[in-house]
Amino acid sequence: MALQSLDIAKRSATTTEPPQARKTLEVAKLIDVSKCIGCKACQVACMQWNDLRDEVGSCGGTYDNPTDMTDQSWTVMRFAEVESEERGLEWLIRKDGCMHCEDPGCLKACPAPGAIIKYANGIVDFHQENCIGCGYCVTGCPFNVPRISKKDSKAYKCTLCSDRVAVGLEPACVKVCPTGSISFGSKEDMKELADERITELKERGFKNAGLYDPAGVGGTHVMYVLNHADKPSLYSGLPADPTIAPTVSLWKGFAKPLAMAGIAAAALGGLFHYVMKGPNEVSKEIEAEVEKELEGEK
């Protein structure tokens, strides 16, 4: 949805500069995985605030319910059972959803002007009225987040409650979390909060505790405090060093101007060849020869 109170920093399939007169505060959501109890209140709050109702699915043998994100489930708790010699069995629960990248791969890949917007506060939002349903955002996303609806072919994902944030409220999942595992505020404040928590965790023996704010995508506006930040993949396959894939960068970067130049050169090359060299006509001698041959036949 278009929100005038949120300034736009980046717009999909748009090559000119966005308006930049105003500066807004960069926001972030901090998810402290070490405090999460897997109650799924965030999933419920997300459904309620956004008026979403997923179909009742089936059990995949874990607590993950639903088993994956869908156009109706924009956030899903992922439960991983991890065993190590040091700590025995650990239950690592990660609230999965859009990471709101500073350099969003979805936005880079999107061919529809204004279908994906990055606000100046860092929120990446899909505007379904401009979405054409090609699924390039899925191709571009390093976190496998966008989901295409089978009903309307539009792409959906977490909005970081851009509508709530625009009027000064925190996202629905933050409001409802009973353990204070999810916090929301300026990115700077959230990093400070994370630092305090990481110090605590280290004191408690989690020597590899750390912040997940991957530099490969310019940092994210959803960050995790991980008790094992050295191995993000333990948390249901969180990528260790996510970046926009080189194939996507090539496709949506260098290839575009190069292709346009090549096509223009071919068309102009043809025109100027014709203008400068003239047409390739049948020579008068050959016409006369053929004429003679035909007369010979008669």
Place this chain on the structure above:
Amino acid sequence: MIRDPSDLQRYNASERANHWITGICFILLALSGLALFHPALFPLTSLFGGGVWTRILHPFIGVIMMLFFVVMFFRFKRLNHMTDTDWEWVKRAKEMVDGDDHNMPEMGKYNGGQKLLFWFLGLAMLVLFVSGIVIWRAYFSHYFPIGVIRTGAVLHAVFATVMIIAIIVHVYAAIWVRGTIRAMLYGTVTRAWAKQHHRAWYRQMTGK
């Protein structure tokens, strides 16, 4: 109603129809594909009823083009085998483009350039079709891993671009060589045209 009985038949009606169905599909595909490739050309989606319709139509037009291209490919395949003379022609093509075709070797129905284009189009259509299936989100993308989809998207863009350039060359060559377009419009060329540009084919057709 063709009035000059001495003209030579180059394409029959079915071949011409086949060519133009493929050609129309190509133009629609190039316009809709470019619309989704470069933001500056996104307004071309208006020709197809908007962005969503462009996204829906493009792959179906692609399938139609592939079907007709395959028919055309097997129709003309045996006429397009490269020979030593064809390679000689390709080596000298620059002289002809510069305006002197006196040293060009005699060509059959197709010259070396046309043959190379034929094989390139065969390859391009194959790559575009396969990569197009991979990136066809509505029906097929979920069967492929993300890395394959990303590579498919790049290959589709690269081969489409080179194919558009190749077709521009193809169309320009038909315009530049006067008396050529009629062969694909109503099937015949003059004897003088055949003797000038495809002498071996001229001999074969006339026995001279």
